[in-house]
Amino acid sequence: MIKVYTSSVIDAPADAVWSRIRDFNGLPTWHPAIADSRIEQNLPSDRIGCVRNFRRRDGGTIRERLLTLSDYEYECTYAMLESPMGVENYVATLKLTPITDGNRTFTEWSAEFDCAAARERELSQSIGQGVFQGGFDALKAHFAGRR
Amino acid sequence: MSLQRVTRSTVIDAPIERVWEILRDFNSHLYWHPIIAASEIEDGLAPDQVGCVRNFRLQDGNALREQLLTLDDHKYISTYCILDSTIPLQRYVATVRLKPVTDGRRTFWHWQSTFATPPGRERELADAVGNGVYVAGFTALRAYLLGQRTNAVSAQPAPAPLRNDPLEAQAIVLTARGGAEQLKSVTTSAASPGAGEVRIRQTAVGVNYIDVYVRTGLYAGLVEVGGVPGFEAAGTVIDVGPGVTHILPGDRVAYACPPAGAYTSMRTMSAEQVLRLPDHVSEEQAAALMLKGMTAEYILFRLHRVGAGDIVLIHAAAGGLGMLAAQWAHALGAVVIGTVGSEAKARVARDYCDHVVLNQNGRFADPVLGASAGRGANLIVDGLGEVAREQNMQALAPTGHWVSVGQAAGAWQPIDPAWLGQKSVTFSRPVVFHYTSQPRQLREMATRVFDALRAGTLRPQIARYALSAAATAHLDLESRRTTGQVVLLG
Numbered sequence: 001m002i003k004v005y006t007s008s009v010i011d012a013p014a015d016a017v018w019s020r021i022r023d024f025n026g027l028p029t030w031h032p033a034i035a036d037s038r039i040e041q042n043l044p045s046d047r048i049g050c051v052r053n054f055r056r057r058d059g060g061t062i063r064e065r066l067l068t069l070s071d072y073e074y075e076c077t078y079a080m081l082e083s084p085m086g087v088e089n090y091v092a093t094l095k096l097t098p099i100t101d102g103n104r105t106f107t108e109w110s111a112e113f114d115c116a117a118a119r120e121r122e123l124s125q126s127i128g129q130g131v132f133q134g135g136f137d138a139l140k141a142h143f144a145g146r147r
Numbered sequence: 148m149s150l151q152r153v154t155r156s157t158v159i160d161a162p163i164e165r166v167w168e169i170l171r172d173f174n175s176h177l178y179w180h181p182i183i184a185a186s187e188i189e190d191g192l193a194p195d196q197v198g199c200v201r202n203f204r205l206q207d208g209n210a211l212r213e214q215l216l217t218l219d220d221h222k223y224i225s226t227y228c229i230l231d232s233t234i235p236l237q238r239y240v241a242t243v244r245l246k247p248v249t250d251g252r253r254t255f256w257h258w259q260s261t262f263a264t265p266p267g268r269e270r271e272l273a274d275a276v277g278n279g280v281y282v283a284g285f286t287a288l289r290a291y292l293l294g295q296r297t298n299a300v301s302a303q304p305a306p307a308p309l310r311n312d313p314l315e316a317q318a319i320v321l322t323a324r325g326g327a328e329q330l331k332s333v334t335t336s337a338a339s340p341g342a343g344e345v346r347i348r349q350t351a352v353g354v355n356y357i358d359v360y361v362r363t364g365l366y367a368g369l370v371e372v373g374g375v376p377g378f379e380a381a382g383t384v385i386d387v388g389p390g391v392t393h394i395l396p397g398d399r400v401a402y403a404c405p406p407a408g409a410y411t412s413m414r415t416m417s418a419e420q421v422l423r424l425p426d427h428v429s430e431e432q433a434a435a436l437m438l439k440g441m442t443a444e445y446i447l448f449r450l451h452r453v454g455a456g457d458i459v460l461i462h463a464a465a466g467g468l469g470m471l472a473a474q475w476a477h478a479l480g481a482v483v484i485g486t487v488g489s490e491a492k493a494r495v496a497r498d499y500c501d502h503v504v505l506n507q508n509g510r511f512a513d514p515v516l517g518a519s520a521g522r523g524a525n526l527i528v529d530g531l532g533e534v535a536r537e538q539n540m541q542a543l544a545p546t547g548h549w550v551s552v553g554q555a556a557g558a559w560q561p562i563d564p565a566w567l568g569q570k571s572v573t574f575s576r577p578v579v580f581h582y583t584s585q586p587r588q589l590r591e592m593a594t595r596v597f598d599a600l601r602a603g604t605l606r607p608q609i610a611r612y613a614l615s616a617a618a619t620a621h622l623d624l625e626s627r628r629t630t631g632q633v634v635l636l637g
Contacts, residue, residue, distance in 0.1 A: 008249070100155045106156070106246070136250060
């Protein structure tokens with residue numbers, strides 16, 4: 001089991017960051033690597049068990065199922081059902097925690113998955129630095145200068 | 148009575164290992180939190196012993212006892228509760244939790260508690276806890292971390308272009324086995340640090356009698372001819388290699404460990420046994436104390452547990468190790484009898500020995516028996532070796548403990564167990580590096596030494612030489628001309 005953990009600090013209140021990322025169907029609105037997204041079977045995007053079907057800008061299609069959504073804990077957990085990445089048993093969590101000092105937000109994005117041993121390093125890098133840190137960088141840029 | 152919850156959190160601009168090293172110590176608040184006037188762990192327990200109780204006295208006169216409930220080095224969590232307090236915080240349970248901010252090697256610090264208060268005092272006490280304790284603690288720890296680095300030559304990492312370049316160094320090499328004249332000064336270089344390594348600009352190098360044994364060939368295996376001697380130094384970190392997290396560029400550090408190679412102005416070495424120095428310890432003091440102080444520590448606290456009622460005979464009581472061991476044993480309540488080789492050294496040793504024996508003819512046993520009402524010493528710290536064998540046996544009390552830490556007056560001949568049996572003698576021949584090989588124990592030992600320095604229990608007297616004059620320092624040490632701890636300054 002491979003574990004990837006990426007964390008950052010966003011200079012905006014947790015409520016504001018949460019409202020930007022809460023929508024399970026909203027990746028294209030804030031994550032620069034995602035081209036488009038839809039929820040299968042017309043379910044609401046905050047219905048636990050719903051599946052998002054989205055395409056990355058580099059072309060790959062990914063399906064992920066929503067496992068946890070907590071407006072109290074600012075937390076979202078999901079499992080990957082299909083992807084061209086070559087990973088199995090992929091479960092990821094995106095979580096926010098308010099930083100009382102400065103009214104900022106501590107953001108954590110972590111994943112666990114299995115993959116071929118030879119690809120561990122490459123996948124850890126592309127998921128941790130590409131997908132997760134790339135998302136954080138976009139959030140930081142979005143909120144920069146807004147306060 | 149309902150519980151209320153208080154949460155404060157911040158981001159500290161230091162790696163998580165650095166912040167946790169401080170916060171995991173349940174007794175550390177005295178050093179960094181301004182509201183604490185005194186802190187003590189009860190019953191002599193270690194501050195990472197789950198269940199231990201700390202006894203706080205606050206600057207405002209309040210007092211409280213808190214118990215450690217959880218300590219998690221894997222998830223960086225410490226949970227504790229108040230047992231009793233002069234402040235009416237009831238059912239108070241608090242958790243300190245750290246998480247790494249991978250984006251920038253910083254640390255997220257979350258501090259949360261739940262508690263009840265007397266009616267009407269909810270808001271006042273929530274503010275006292277959240278702002279008076281937690282937010283004030285954030286500010287103070289931040290300053291404490293900065294303060295630890297303000298004494299450094301440079302608080303900033305070395306400029307990037309330096310990192311891949313070897314840096315020029317002045318070193319002392321052993322050109323052949325033999326006399327002090329075989330130590331020669333040369334120009335060499337220190338490579339940029341690889342994985343797990345640190346490069347240190349060394350300002351003070353400790354000289355130990357083991358260095359003499361290495362030079363003469365008594366302990367030949369430790370340094371090859373052409374190699375650099377020395378096991379102990381202090382200085383400032385220039386840069387660190389991948390995987391090193393407990394020290395940073397700009398930190399003041401010290402070490403006492405093999406392999407040899409300390410007699411140099413710049414050294415690249417494994418970072419594992421390199422410790423960051425507390426503010427109150429100068430680099431010169433660290434070079435004087437690390438190896439000799441930790442030797443005294445394990446003799447007095449681990450190999451033997453010295454206390455009131457012990458009669459301790461310490462040879463060369465004005466020398467580097469003897470002085471520290473005598474000062475410490477005296478503070479622990481033992482009766483300390485020190486031997487010295489000259490009247491000038493006797494004047495030094497009288498400051499911390501109960502009895503000083505001038506040992507100019509090698510016959511110290513009778514004066515030791517005289518000073519101990521005929522009982523003899525039940526612990527001997529012996530750096531003399533073979534020459535003093537019979538006198539030490541005479542000076543030892545029945546069932547006494549004889550600790551051989553050197554052989555300055557000649558190599559040992561074999562010892563017959565039956566000969567030890569005449570007084571049921573315990574004979575120990577310890578090596579300091581066996582006691583310091585585990586990083587955790589090394590930290591414990593060094594901390595106890597530095598605390599004893601702060602408390603004034605250890606009062607080193609440093610004999611200073613230039614690094615380039617290492618040969619002169621050896622000559623003086625061997626001919627008994629030095630008093631105290633010999634340090635080479637780079």
